[in-house]
Amino acid sequence: MQRAGLIERLHPPLLNLALTAGKLAAKSGIRAYLVGGIVRDLMLGRPCVDVDLAIEGDAVKLAGQMAQKLGARLTVHKAFGTASLKIDDFNVDMATCRSEIYRCPGALPLVSPGALQDDLKRRDFSINAMAVSVNAPDRDVLTDFFGGRRDLSQGLIRVLHNISFQDDATRMMRAVRYEQRLGFKLERGTARLLKRNLDMLDTISGDRLKNELLLWLKEESCPAILRRASRLGITGKLHPALRWQRTMRSAFRRAYASNIVKTPHLFFCLLVYNLNEEQLYKLLARLNLTGSRLDLLSNQSLELRKKCRELAKPGLKRSKIYSTLHGYDSISIQTICCYAVIPTLRSNLALYLKELRQVKTSLDGNELMKMGLREGPRLGAILNKLLAARLDGAVQSKSDEIKLVRRLAGL
Numbered sequence: 001m002q003r004a005g006l007i008e009r010l011h012p013p014l015l016n017l018a019l020t021a022g023k024l025a026a027k028s029g030i031r032a033y034l035v036g037g038i039v040r041d042l043m044l045g046r047p048c049v050d051v052d053l054a055i056e057g058d059a060v061k062l063a064g065q066m067a068q069k070l071g072a073r074l075t076v077h078k079a080f081g082t083a084s085l086k087i088d089d090f091n092v093d094m095a096t097c098r099s100e101i102y103r104c105p106g107a108l109p110l111v112s113p114g115a116l117q118d119d120l121k122r123r124d125f126s127i128n129a130m131a132v133s134v135n136a137p138d139r140d141v142l143t144d145f146f147g148g149r150r151d152l153s154q155g156l157i158r159v160l161h162n163i164s165f166q167d168d169a170t171r172m173m174r175a176v177r178y179e180q181r182l183g184f185k186l187e188r189g190t191a192r193l194l195k196r197n198l199d200m201l202d203t204i205s206g207d208r209l210k211n212e213l214l215l216w217l218k219e220e221s222c223p224a225i226l227r228r229a230s231r232l233g234i235t236g237k238l239h240p241a242l243r244w245q246r247t248m249r250s251a252f253r254r255a256y257a258s259n260i261v262k263t264p265h266l267f268f269c270l271l272v273y274n275l276n277e278e279q280l281y282k283l284l285a286r287l288n289l290t291g292s293r294l295d296l297l298s299n300q301s302l303e304l305r306k307k308c309r310e311l312a313k314p315g316l317k318r319s320k321i322y323s324t325l326h327g328y329d330s331i332s333i334q335t336i337c338c339y340a341v342i343p344t345l346r347s348n349l350a351l352y353l354k355e356l357r358q359v360k361t362s363l364d365g366n367e368l369m370k371m372g373l374r375e376g377p378r379l380g381a382i383l384n385k386l387l388a389a390r391l392d393g394a395v396q397s398k399s400d401e402i403k404l405v406r407r408l409a410g411l
């Protein structure tokens, strides 16, 4: 029995956790394994915070014992026979080893308890289908039925069998994510299968596609993922007009080079920026995003795109910039900013984001009422004029504002 030398690479709290799982499992006569991403990342020397444990036996019962022993927070997902433990910043997911049968493409599989080999067989790629035992007598022994270790060393993403993408086409999206994250390549046969099975993406629910897309957008290598997915024809299956373009590359570059907060929401807006109303509507519906915040933000960007000509005029009054952009979310404005090539447009948008949107008048509605104005549209109009005067520098102090209000209201 050859030890893999992997367990000792775990961060001390995770090591303690794995060893505890191993001891408790051995006591109950069952077996526990580190599986999936953690084995891959330990081999690559990448940081690990999430741990997946596969149990040949009752995972929920073992999770309960571990929670008690370690004082961890336990969540049980009864319907799935899985449990999660939270210890400090670490998450541990525990599941009973299972075998899966796909009855039709894209649908969730039929699940039944199984052995470790069954559990590894149902996984996406060889590099994610390895396990390391955490209990005696074979602690730290690697199980690698599919050549995961070899593929890791050769930098290859390989599916486990020829109908993998038919069973679950979200694996295409996962494949590109790992490929670009790790600087790997799709193994030749896997790339061929992916291209041949692109239509299988039509069998996947909007929610699952959305989740995978959001995972792309959370990756550091998000632009590379989008470009690759576009070349492979994956984004085109989400919507035929959704593809990587040169202007998109520049927009992402500007986003990365600027100090704006890089969120998946911003990247989503950058990705869909070139779609027209109808295309955006269809994409959002396909991804089950209708009515979501991403719907709002991307539609705002689309609306703002139509105002770019106006906003690019040189010598625009600050109050005009304000009134044009007021009410739009900063993410929608930043999207336009990343795509803007006309310098005046960029500077007007930046001026609004950095300065104008924070500008406030010294007087508010209550104070205007104390001066004798009545609540209503006229008061609102005067407040707007006051703000415009502030923005344009026509008033600079509270007493300037009082004078202006008196003049406007005829007091």
Ligand code: ATP
Residues within 6 Å of the ligand: 035, 036, 037, 038, 050, 052, 122, 123, 124, 125, 128, 129, 168, 170, 171
């Ligand atoms: P990440 O670093 O992205 O979190 P991970 O490998 O931990 O990577 P998860 O999405 O948390 O990924 O999934 C855990 C494991 O479950 C994977 O390593 C893989 O073995 C398996 N898995 C996840 N999704 C699928 C899928 N769609 N088909 C087959 N196996 C999957």
